[in-house]
Each structure stands twice: as C-alpha cells, then as structure tokens.
Amino acid sequence: MKTWFHFLIKRKKGRLKTIEELEARPASGVFRLVSTTKILVMLVTAIAITKPARANGLRKEPLVGYLGLQKLSAVNGETQPAKHQEVGHKSLLQSDALYQYILETSVYPREPQAMKELREVTAKHPWNLMTTSADEGQFLNLLLKLINAKNTMEIGVYTGYSLLSTALALPEDGKILALDINRENYEIGLPIIEKAGVAHKIDFREGPALPLLDKMVEDVKCHGSFDFIFVDADKDNYLNYHQRLINLVKIGGVIGYDNTLWNGSLVAPPDAPLRKYVRYYRDFVLELNKALAVDPRVEICQLPVGDGITLCRRRS
Numbered sequence: 001m002k003t004w005f006h007f008l009i010k011r012k013k014g015r016l017k018t019i020e021e022l023e024a025r026p027a028s029g030v031f032r033l034v035s036t037t038k039i040l041v042m043l044v045t046a047i048a049i050t051k052p053a054r055a056n057g058l059r060k061e062p063l064v065g066y067l068g069l070q071k072l073s074a075v076n077g078e079t080q081p082a083k084h085q086e087v088g089h090k091s092l093l094q095s096d097a098l099y100q101y102i103l104e105t106s107v108y109p110r111e112p113q114a115m116k117e118l119r120e121v122t123a124k125h126p127w128n129l130m131t132t133s134a135d136e137g138q139f140l141n142l143l144l145k146l147i148n149a150k151n152t153m154e155i156g157v158y159t160g161y162s163l164l165s166t167a168l169a170l171p172e173d174g175k176i177l178a179l180d181i182n183r184e185n186y187e188i189g190l191p192i193i194e195k196a197g198v199a200h201k202i203d204f205r206e207g208p209a210l211p212l213l214d215k216m217v218e219d220v221k222c223h224g225s226f227d228f229i230f231v232d233a234d235k236d237n238y239l240n241y242h243q244r245l246i247n248l249v250k251i252g253g254v255i256g257y258d259n260t261l262w263n264g265s266l267v268a269p270p271d272a273p274l275r276k277y278v279r280y281y282r283d284f285v286l287e288l289n290k291a292l293a294v295d296p297r298v299e300i301c302q303l304p305v306g307d308g309i310t311l312c313r314r315r316s
C-alpha cells in the first residue's frame, strides 16, 4: 500500500535515492520494525510542525494550493511523486512549515510595530482573508525602496496593510493615491497609519477605480507620472486596469499585480473542489497572465510571494 511517506526522499552517501530504490530495499523483519518506528516519528513530527502554521490564523487558504501540499498526484489512477521532489527541481515553498520558517526567521522579527498592530487588528476582521500577507508586505516595502519610488498608486486597500508598508517605504514627501470602494475598512487601519506618522502621504478616494483611471488617462499631465502601482482589487478588471495603468506608470516604473497564482487554482484539475469565488475569478487571472506574458510594452517577472505577484516594468 502506498502512503504519503513513500515520497519522502532520503539522502544517503550524498546521493538522492529514487522512490523505486527505496521501495526495492529488502524488507527484513528488523528493517520493517525500524521503518515503522521512523514513520511514526515522522508522522508525529509532521503534525507538530504543521499545527502551529495552521493555527496561525492569517492564512486561510492552503499556501501552495494544488502544488506544494499535494505530495501525491494521480495520473491514470497511479500515484506519482510531486514534481518538486525530482532532483534539480527548484521550488521554494514545499510546505506550510517552510513558509512559517520564513515568517518567523525573516519577516516577523523585522516587521515594523505599526504593521504588526495592523495585521493583528485585521486578523479579527471577518474578511481577513483579503489582507496582504506579512512576507508580501515586507517584499513591497523593500521593492519600493530599491526603485526609489515617490509617487505611487494602490488599487484595493481593505484595512491598509500593503498601504502602510508602502507609506513606510516612501520618503517624507512621497504620495500614494489609494483607491477602494469601501472606506469603512480603510478606517479600521487609519488610526494605526496615523499613529505611524505616514497618513499625510495618503490620498484615499472611495469609489470604483475604473472611472477614476479613465479620468486620469484623459488628463495628459497624469501620463507617465507614477513610479509604482499596486493592484489588489477586483480580479475581473485587472486587464481593464492594465490598459489604463500602462499610460499612467512612467517608463521604467513598475506595476505589481497581486494574486496572479490565485490560490494555486490555476493548475487545479477541472473537477477540483474550488470555492465559488476562486472558481469565478480563476479564468480572469489566467487571461491576465496570458496577456502579460506577451505584452511587448512591459518586462515581467511573476513571483511566488504571497498569492503570487507579477511585476511589470514599463519599457516604452
């Protein structure tokens, strides 16, 4: 009988053993006893390691959805090792435990106090699933500093975690045009943003983003005026946003589209049990990814940070 632990690859004398080699090993009585003990230890360890990650509460969706958590994949009824276990395959996030390791080693210890506070307040909100993850917040903050961003835009604010990470990265006279249809959620984070001393950089506008973008596109003064634009709102409009934002971002500036791996659902089999909203937006995200991949106006890089973020650098 095949079980998940058949796919834990062991290293022996510096060489990775294949699953076939492991399974071909003679199963003497002593070996079976040792193996069973090891398996029990591994099981207990795996449960102990992954429990805190699941209990973390902020990430409600499986981290790597249909890839990383799927140790086995069924091909013609046969179970196969997941690709990331093949020699030479480079995949960072193979487990919730690894993600938790990143958070606890590199993200949480360096997270500014205000962002921590906002993350904790947001975790209690019923729609907390929407918040930007802490690792992505850290990524955005560093990226903005790397490109010396000053004039930025954010579409999709919610309680303001990515907004705060942006505001903290910008210079004193930096600006963020922040658009969202819901001001109420922004006001949850606003006192924390004010306490952090960065509210003066934010120009929040309540309402659907598209009509406002249309107005800006009509005004040539707005053309090429943004160093960075972060899009984290209605996925069915991303391509509409792109057609407008490409005029508003400066040449050499960056647009970041969030959720471009969409819970890993992009590669889910057709009969996969997806949540309704995941299934609905999946086709739009697939279309966006296809369009960005062939858009000559931008250079792109799709990163597996958070739920996937595609960076587009305007080249002309």
Ligand SMILES: C[S@@+](CC[C@H](N)C(=O)[O-])C[C@H]1O[C@@H](n2cnc3c(N)ncnc32)[C@H](O)[C@@H]1O
Residues within 6 Å of the ligand: 130, 131, 132, 155, 156, 157, 158, 159, 160, 161, 162, 163, 179, 180, 181, 182, 185, 207, 208, 209, 210, 232, 233, 234
């Ligand atoms: C995923 S949340 C944004 C999360 C946010 N970046 C953060 O760090 O917490 C998506 C937001 O987009 C907003 N939104 C949805 N449709 C919109 C639209 N047409 N125009 C502007 N904002 C919209 C929602 O109200 C919601 O707050």
